[in-house]
Amino acid sequence: MEDVGLYVHIPFCTSKCNYCDFVSFPYAMVKHQSTEYFQALKTEMELIRENFGALAVNTVYFGGGTPSLVSESFIDYVLSYIRRYFYVKEGIEISIEANPETVTLNKFKAYADMGINRVSLGVQTDSEDCLIEMSRHHSWNDVIYAVECAREAGFTNLGVDLIYGLPGQYLEQWENTLHKVLEQKPEHMSLYGLKLSQETAWGRLAQAGPLTFPDEDQQADMYLATQEIVRSAGLEQYEISNYAKPGFESRHNLIYWRGQHYLGIGVSAASYYNKYRWSNYRLLPQYIAGLKNRSWPREEMLTLSKREEMAETIIMGLRLIKEGVSISAFEERFGVSMHQIYEKEIVSLAEAGLIEEKDGHLLLTKQARLLANEVFREFI
Numbered sequence: 297m298e299d300v301g302l303y304v305h306i307p308f309c310t311s312k313c314n315y316c317d318f319v320s321f322p323y324a325m326v327k328h329q330s331t332e333y334f335q336a337l338k339t340e341m342e343l344i345r346e347n348f349g350a351l352a353v354n355t356v357y358f359g360g361g362t363p364s365l366v367s368e369s370f371i372d373y374v375l376s377y378i379r380r381y382f383y384v385k386e387g388i389e390i391s392i393e394a395n396p397e398t399v400t401l402n403k404f405k406a407y408a409d410m411g412i413n414r415v416s417l418g419v420q421t422d423s424e425d426c427l428i429e430m431s432r433h434h435s436w437n438d439v440i441y442a443v444e445c446a447r448e449a450g451f452t453n454l455g456v457d458l459i460y461g462l463p464g465q466y467l468e469q470w471e472n473t474l475h476k477v478l479e480q481k482p483e484h485m486s487l488y489g490l491k492l493s494q495e496t497a498w499g500r501l502a503q504a505g506p507l508t509f510p511d512e513d514q515q516a517d518m519y520l521a522t523q524e525i526v527r528s529a530g531l532e533q534y535e536i537s538n539y540a541k542p543g544f545e546s547r548h549n550l551i552y553w554r555g556q557h558y559l560g561i562g563v564s565a566a567s568y569y570n571k572y573r574w575s576n577y578r579l580l581p582q583y584i585a586g587l588k589n590r591s592w593p594r595e596e597m598l599t600l601s602k603r604e605e606m607a608e609t610i611i612m613g614l615r616l617i618k619e620g621v622s623i624s625a626f627e628e629r630f631g632v633s634m635h636q637i638y639e640k641e642i643v644s645l646a647e648a649g650l651i652e653e654k655d656g657h658l659l660l661t662k663q664a665r666l667l668a669n670e671v672f673r674e675f676i
């Protein structure tokens with residue numbers, strides 16, 4: 297069985313950001329449950345070990361939520377059990393998401409001491425007004441301080457997450473944000489257009505009228521400007537929304553895009569292993585109570601049909617700008633050629649100039665990057 301990527305969900309945040317639909321809980325309200333939560337993570341790993349044996353892990357990713365909000369001793373505790381229940385290969389990527397206002401030099405040093413070697417900093421924007429409107433708790437000065445501390449602690453792999461399409465934002469503002477962030481010389485950037493969910497405070501406000509957001513065309517202009525600005529700073533676009541200096545691509549996220557196996561530990565975490573896909577309970581008490589009884593905290597479990605796996609392989613692979621989907625690897629995996637299954641779709645998308653074949657790989661064309669969802673729909 298192939299190696300797995302391990303995702304650990306830390307669902308605690310200072311408060312809920314106005315655009316956020318991740319599973320996260322205000323820490324002040326659930327802090328009393330944190331010890332139980334981390335014990336539940338340990339029990340979940342024990343159950344994985346009992347069911348699947350000692351799996352080899354080739355990436356670990358602490359996401360959230362805000363993993364940097366909790367004491368570093370909790371993170372150390374989880375890592376010590378990961379090393380006990382899994383076979384952790386030498387030199388693997390171990391990432392943690394951090395919010396700028398929650399980190400200090402000592403915290404970064406502690407992360408480095410426990411083997412974490414990649415930090416993903418949730419910056420989102422440099423606009424102080426917008427940060428307040430988003431309900432974020434940091435300022436641009438916090439960002440500068442966090443970057444300085446991370447570098448001083450020895451981190452040489454630093455990612456920055458930004459969002460565009462924010463209320464009232466216009467193209468020149470976004471371009472300035474990019475230039476300002478690039479001065480901090482991150483090795484990796486994740487740049488996502490805002491997608492409003494009706495479940496969020498902004499989603500409800502947008503429906504009611506008082507908030508206005510850049511429209512689709514404006515977001516498209518921002519996306520196109522991003523490609524040029526970030527590339528000219530030496531970061532390559534390797535995925536539709538992700539850019540990295542060569543060799544600094546997120547190894548953990550590549551696992552998702554390449555359709556490889558991953559296990560998610562923690563409330564709401566998703567897993568894909570051995571043709572099964574499942575996700576954990578989304579409610580904290582349910583997750584903790586389940587694991588106290590040593591029962592698997594799965595909310596739903598799906599077995600993917602071969603056809604579904606094939607569609608996923610193409611859709612996720614096409615997100616990778618340069619790598620795309622290997623036509624020979626597809627055939628090796630599924631025992632049938634991609635053209636045999638999707639000939640009609642491939643021909644019509646190629647005629648429309650949206651996909652192309654290069655050196656045995658199926659790729660999105662440059663002009664299709666803005667229309668990726670329409671392309672993906674053809675394979676479902």
Ligand code: SF4
Pocket residue numbers: 308309310311312313316317318320360361362395418
């Ligand atoms: S910090 Fe991140 S996970 Fe937490 S509420 Fe804000 S956007 Fe959501």
